[in-house]
Amino acid sequence: MYAVVEVGDRQFKVAKNDVILTPKVTGEVGNSIEFDRVMLISDESGLKIGNPTIKGAQVKASIVNFGRAKKVIIFKKKRRKGYRVKNGHRQDFTRLKIEDIVIN
Numbered sequence: 001m002y003a004v005v006e007v008g009d010r011q012f013k014v015a016k017n018d019v020i021l022t023p024k025v026t027g028e029v030g031n032s033i034e035f036d037r038v039m040l041i042s043d044e045s046g047l048k049i050g051n052p053t054i055k056g057a058q059v060k061a062s063i064v065n066f067g068r069a070k071k072v073i074i075f076k077k078k079r080r081k082g083y084r085v086k087n088g089h090r091q092d093f094t095r096l097k098i099e100d101i102v103i104n
Contacts, residue, residue: 001015001016001041001042001043001101002014002015003015003038003039003040003041003042003059003101004038004040005037005038005039006037006038006039006053007025007096008022008023008025009023010022010023014059014098014101015098015101016098016099016100016101017098018097018098019095019096019097019098020095020096021093021095021096022093022096023091023092023094024092024093024094025063025094025096027063027094028063029063029064029066030062032060032062032099033060033061033062033063034058034059034061035058035061036057037053038050038053038057038058038059038101039053039054040054041054041057041103048103054103057101057102057103057104058101058102058104059098059100059101059102060098060100060101060102061096061098061099062096062097063094063095063096064095064096064097065094066093066094066095067092068091068092068093069090069091069092069093071089072089072090072091073086073088074087074088075087
């Protein structure tokens, strides 16, 4: 059984006991959270596709930890002008463990 769920502005294909990295979600480590924007569910009875979401479906997850991704370097240059800019940033993420996929 798997589902496609929207977390933040991204969509993830998840199954039970999967661990995924999502954009930062508010909460504390160990807390349980539920996502109700489920786009698709596939189980033994077949495929259910939402329009745009499936009413009554939820994905339950728990927060494993928080972290920051590797640094991304942004370098801009214009040739023969002496223009060089170097910046970078590290994106915050939340590691979630999928506990259950529920269909009401």
